Amino acid sequence: MEPVWFVLVAIMLVAYVVLDGFDLGAGTLLLLIARTEEERLMVIRTVGPVWDGNEVWLIAGGGTLYFAFPLLYASSFSGFYLPLNIVLWLLVLRGIGIEFRMHIENHVWQSLFDGFFAISSTLLAIFFGAALGNVLRGVPLGIDHFFFEPLWTNFRTSGQTGILDWYTCGAAALVLVALVVHGALYVALKTEGTLNQASRKLARRLQPLLIILTALGVPVTATVRPLTMHNFREHPLAYVIPLAVAVSLAAMWIFERQAMEKAAFLSSCSYIVAMLAGVAVALYPSLLPSSEDPARDLTIYNTASGEYALRVGLIWWVLGMVLAFGYFVFVYRMFRGKVQVEAGHEYR
Amino acid sequence: MNDALFLHRIHFAFTITFHYLFPQLTMGLAPLIVALKTLAIRTGNEAYNESARFWTKIFGINFALGVVTGIPMEFQFGTNWAQFSRLTGGVIGQPLAMEGTFSFFLESAFLGLFVYGEKRLGKWGHWWAGFLVFLGSWMSGFFIIVTDAWMQHPVAYTRLPNGGFSVASFWGLLANRWALIQYAHNMSGAVITGAFVMAGVGAFYLLQQKFVNHARIFLRVGVIAGIAASVWQVFPSGDLHGKYMARNQPVTTAAMEGLFTSQTGAPIVIIGQPDEEHQRIDNPIIANKVLSFLIYGTTTAEVQGLNAFPRDQWPTNIPLLYFSYHVMVGLGTIFVAVMAMAAFLLWRRKLYASSWMLWIILLCVPFPYIANTAGWLTAEVGRQPWLVYGLLRTNQGYSTNVIAGNSMFTLLGYMGLYLVLGILFLFLIQREIGHGPVLAAGGDINSGAPITAS
Numbered sequence: 001m002e003p004v005w006f007v008l009v010a011i012m013l014v015a016y017v018v019l020d021g022f023d024l025g026a027g028t029l030l031l032l033i034a035r036t037e038e039e040r041l042m043v044i045r046t047v048g049p050v051w052d053g054n055e056v057w058l059i060a061g062g063g064t065l066y067f068a069f070p071l072l073y074a075s076s077f078s079g080f081y082l083p084l085n086i087v088l089w090l091l092v093l094r095g096i097g098i099e100f101r102m103h104i105e106n107h108v109w110q111s112l113f114d115g116f117f118a119i120s121s122t123l124l125a126i127f128f129g130a131a132l133g134n135v136l137r138g139v140p141l142g143i144d145h146f147f148f149e150p151l152w153t154n155f156r157t158s159g160q161t162g163i164l165d166w167y168t169c170g171a172a173a174l175v176l177v178a179l180v181v182h183g184a185l186y187v188a189l190k191t192e193g194t195l196n197q198a199s200r201k202l203a204r205r206l207q208p209l210l211i212i213l214t215a216l217g218v219p220v221t222a223t224v225r226p227l228t229m230h231n232f233r234e235h236p237l238a239y240v241i242p243l244a245v246a247v248s249l250a251a252m253w254i255f256e257r258q259a260m261e262k263a264a265f266l267s268s269c270s271y272i273v274a275m276l277a278g279v280a281v282a283l284y285p286s287l288l289p290s291s292e293d294p295a296r297d298l299t300i301y302n303t304a305s306g307e308y309a310l311r312v313g314l315i316w317w318v319l320g321m322v323l324a325f326g327y328f329v330f331v332y333r334m335f336r337g338k339v340q341v342e343a344g345h346e347y348r
Numbered sequence: 349m350n351d352a353l354f355l356h357r358i359h360f361a362f363t364i365t366f367h368y369l370f371p372q373l374t375m376g377l378a379p380l381i382v383a384l385k386t387l388a389i390r391t392g393n394e395a396y397n398e399s400a401r402f403w404t405k406i407f408g409i410n411f412a413l414g415v416v417t418g419i420p421m422e423f424q425f426g427t428n429w430a431q432f433s434r435l436t437g438g439v440i441g442q443p444l445a446m447e448g449t450f451s452f453f454l455e456s457a458f459l460g461l462f463v464y465g466e467k468r469l470g471k472w473g474h475w476w477a478g479f480l481v482f483l484g485s486w487m488s489g490f491f492i493i494v495t496d497a498w499m500q501h502p503v504a505y506t507r508l509p510n511g512g513f514s515v516a517s518f519w520g521l522l523a524n525r526w527a528l529i530q531y532a533h534n535m536s537g538a539v540i541t542g543a544f545v546m547a548g549v550g551a552f553y554l555l556q557q558k559f560v561n562h563a564r565i566f567l568r569v570g571v572i573a574g575i576a577a578s579v580w581q582v583f584p585s586g587d588l589h590g591k592y593m594a595r596n597q598p599v600t601t602a603a604m605e606g607l608f609t610s611q612t613g614a615p616i617v618i619i620g621q622p623d624e625e626h627q628r629i630d631n632p633i634i635a636n637k638v639l640s641f642l643i644y645g646t647t648t649a650e651v652q653g654l655n656a657f658p659r660d661q662w663p664t665n666i667p668l669l670y671f672s673y674h675v676m677v678g679l680g681t682i683f684v685a686v687m688a689m690a691a692f693l694l695w696r697r698k699l700y701a702s703s704w705m706l707w708i709i710l711l712c713v714p715f716p717y718i719a720n721t722a723g724w725l726t727a728e729v730g731r732q733p734w735l736v737y738g739l740l741r742t743n744q745g746y747s748t749n750v751i752a753g754n755s756m757f758t759l760l761g762y763m764g765l766y767l768v769l770g771i772l773f774l775f776l777i778q779r780e781i782g783h784g785p786v787l788a789a790g791g792d793i794n795s796g797a798p799i800t801a802s
Contacts, residue, residue, distance in 0.1 A: 053456040060448030067445040070437020077426025078747035092416040099412040305438035306514030320449030327457035
C-alpha cells in the first residue's frame with residue numbers, strides 16, 4: 001500500500017506545481033514585462049478564475065501527506081518551520097493581491113496589490129525551489145526522526161545545513177526560471193497583442209538559461225548526494241525520464257518558435273512533470289533523506305499510517321479525484337480562449 | 349508552563365480564532381444566498397437576484413480571507429504540533445485530507461462559476477452552482493468538526509506499535525456521535541452569524557431609507573433564518589451538546605459551570621466570578637437545581653463538581669473556560685429574544701417601520717461573532733489539559749524541535765499580517781456596503797477576473 005500512496009501524493013504535488021506554477025510565473029511577469037496598467041490587468045485576468053482551484057492541490061496534497069505519512073508530515077513541516085511559514089505568508093499575500101485588486105478601482109491601491117502578487121509569486125517560486133533542493137540534498141535527521149534547519153548556516157551542503165546553501169540556491173534559480181518560462185507560455189496562450197509578444201519573447205530569451213540550468217542539475221545533484229543516482233543505475237528503464245525532459249525542452253523550443261502556443265505550453269507542462277518524476281525516482285523509497293546517514297532516511301515504510309487507513313483512504317481518494325478532475329475540465333472549458341481586455345465588470 | 353509550549357498554544361489559538369471569523373460568515377451566508385436564488389426563480393422578482401449578487405460579493409471577500417487564513421491551519425499541525433501530528437495523522441489526517449479532496453475543489457471550482465457564469469449557466473445552472481458552493485462549504489465544516497470531535501471524544505481508533513493512533517473504522521470516525529451533535533450546534537451558529545449580518549445590513553439601509561426594496565428582503569430572509577437558527581442553537585442542539593458533554597467530559601462541565609463541589613440538585617450560576625483558590629463563586633446569582641435538571645432531567649440528580657476529579661485532570665484555565673461558556677450561553681439566549689421580537693414584528697408587518705428594532709438588529713451584528721468564538725473557546729479550553737481527550741496531553745504534542753524564539757517570530761509575523769488583512773477587510777466590506785445591491789450586475793466568466801470580484 002505504501003508505494004501506491006507515494007505515487008498518489010506525488011501526483012497531487014506534481015499537479016500543484018504544473019497548475020499553480022503558471023500562476024506564480026505569471027506573477028513574476030508583472031515585474032518583468034507587464035508595464036502598463038492594462039497589461040498588468042490582463043496578466044491577472046489570465047489566472048483570476050483558476051488560481052484558487054490550483055492552490056487547492058497544495059492544500060489537498062498537504063492533507064493527504066498528513067494522513068498517509070504522518071511522521072513525514074510532522075518531521076518535515078516542523079523541521080522546515082521557518083521557510084514553510086514564510087511560504088504561508090506569501091500565499092496569503094499572493095491570494096489577497098489577486099482577489100482584492102478587483103474590488104478597488106484606485107490605481108494606487110491596485111499597484112499595491114499588484115506588488116503583493118508579483119513579489120510574493122516570485123519569492124514563492126524561489127522558496128519552492130529551495131525546498132526541492134533541500135529534499136534532494138537531504139536534511140540532518142536525528143535518531144528521533146526530527147531535525148530543524150535555520151534559514152542558512154555556512155552555505156555548505158553537509159553538517160548542520162540551512163535551508164539556503166549553494167546547492168539549494170541553485171535549485172531555487174532553476175525553479176524560478178522554469179516557472180517564469182511556464183507562466184510566460186501560459187500568458188502568451190491566454191492573451192493577444194503586445195503582451196502576447198512580450199511573453200513569448202521572454203520565454204524565448206529564458207529558454208537557453210533553462211536548458212543550461214537543467215543540464216547542470218543532474219551532475220551537481222549526483223555530487224551533492226550520490227545516492228540520488230542509485231535507482232537510475234538499478235533500473236535503466238528510468239532513463240526514459242531524462243529523455244522526456246530533453247524532448248520536452250526541445251519541443252518547447254521548437255513549438256514556441258513556430259508560434260504554436262498551446263503545444264509550447266503543454267511542452268512546458270511535460271517538462272515540469274518529467275523533472276518532478278525524476279526527483280521522485282531519485283528519492284524512492286525515501287521521502288526525506290538524511291544528509292548524514294541513509295539509515296536515518298524517512299521512507300514510505302517508516303512513516304506510513306496503518307494498513308486499514310491506507311486502504312480505506314484509497315477508496316475515497318479515487319472518488320474525490322474523479323470529481324476534482326471533472327470540476328477542472330469544466331472550469332477550464334468555461335474559461336477557454338483568450339482573455340479580453342474590455343470584457344470586465346470589475347470596475348464599478 | 350514552558351515557554352515554547354505556551355507560544356505554540358497562543359500561535360494556534362490566535363491563527364484559528366482569526367481564521368474562523370470568515371468561514372462562520374461564508375457557511376452562514378451560503379444557504380441564505382441559495383434561498384435568495386430560489387426566491388428569484390419562484391417569484392421572478394429581479395430584486396432577489398440583485399440581492400443574491402450583492403451577498404455573493406460579501407461572500408467572496410470573506411471566502412478569499414477564509415482561504416488565505418485557512419491554509420496556515422492545514423500546515424500548522426505539522427509545524428507547531430509535530431508530536432501530535434506524528435501520533436494522530438493516521439486518524440485525523442483522514443478527515444483533513446477529505447476536506448481538501450471533497451470540499452475545497454468543489455468550492456473553488458463552483459464559486460468562480462457562480463460569480464461569473466450567471467449568463468452562461470442559465471437560471472437553474474446558476475442555482476446549482478450556488479448550491480454546490482453551499483454544499484462544499486458545509487462539507488468542509490463537517491470534516492473539520494469530525495477532526496475536532498475525535499480530539500474531544502476519540503473513537504474508532506487502534507494503537508500502532510510505535511504509539512501512534514490509526515483509524516479502525518472509517519464510518520465510526522465520521523459518525524462519531526460527538527461530531528454529529530457538535531456539527532448540528534456549530535452550523536446553526538454560523539447561520540446565526542449570516543442571518544444577523546444580512547438582517548443588520550438591511551436594517552442599516554432601511555434606517556437611511558436607502559435600497560429600501562433590497563433592505564426589506566435582507567431583513568425578511570435574515571430574520572426568518574435567524575429565529576430558526578437561534579432556537580435550534582439552544583434546543584435541541586445546545587441542550588444535546590451540554591448533556592453529552594456532561595457525560596463524557598464531566599470535569600469540563602463542572603469547570604464551565606463553576607461547580608467546585610459535587611452536589612445533588614446542583615444550581616446553575618448566571619452571574620459570578622469563579623475563585624479557584626477559595627473554590628467559590630463571588631457575588632453569585634444562581635438558579636437552584638437547574639443544572640441537575642438540564643443535565644439529567646430531574647432536579648434531585650447529583651452533578652459532579654471539580655472536587656470529584658484529580659487536579660491534574662482539571663481544565664488548565666478555568667476562568668477563561670467559565671466566562672467563554674457563560675458569554676456563549678448568555679448571547680445565545682439574547683439572540684433568541686431579539687430574533688423572536690423581530691419575527692413577531694415581521695409577522696405583524698411592523699418590522700420595517702420599527703426603527704428601534706432596526707437599531708437593535710444593527711447593533712447586534714458583532715455579537716454572533718463573539719458567541720461563535722466563545723463557543724469554540726469553550727470547546728477547546730475545556731478539552732485541556734488534553735490534546736486527545738484522555739489519551740494525549742497537550743504538553744506531549746508540540747514540536748520539541750521548534751524553539752520558543754522561532755515560534756515567537758512566526759506568531760508576530762501572523763499578528764502583523766493579519767492586522768493588515770483585518771484592516772483591508774473592513775475597508776473593502778465598507779465599500780461594498782456603501783455601493784449597495786443595485787449596481788451589482790451579473791458576471792461574465794470570459795472577463796477572466798478573479799473569482800470573488802465582480
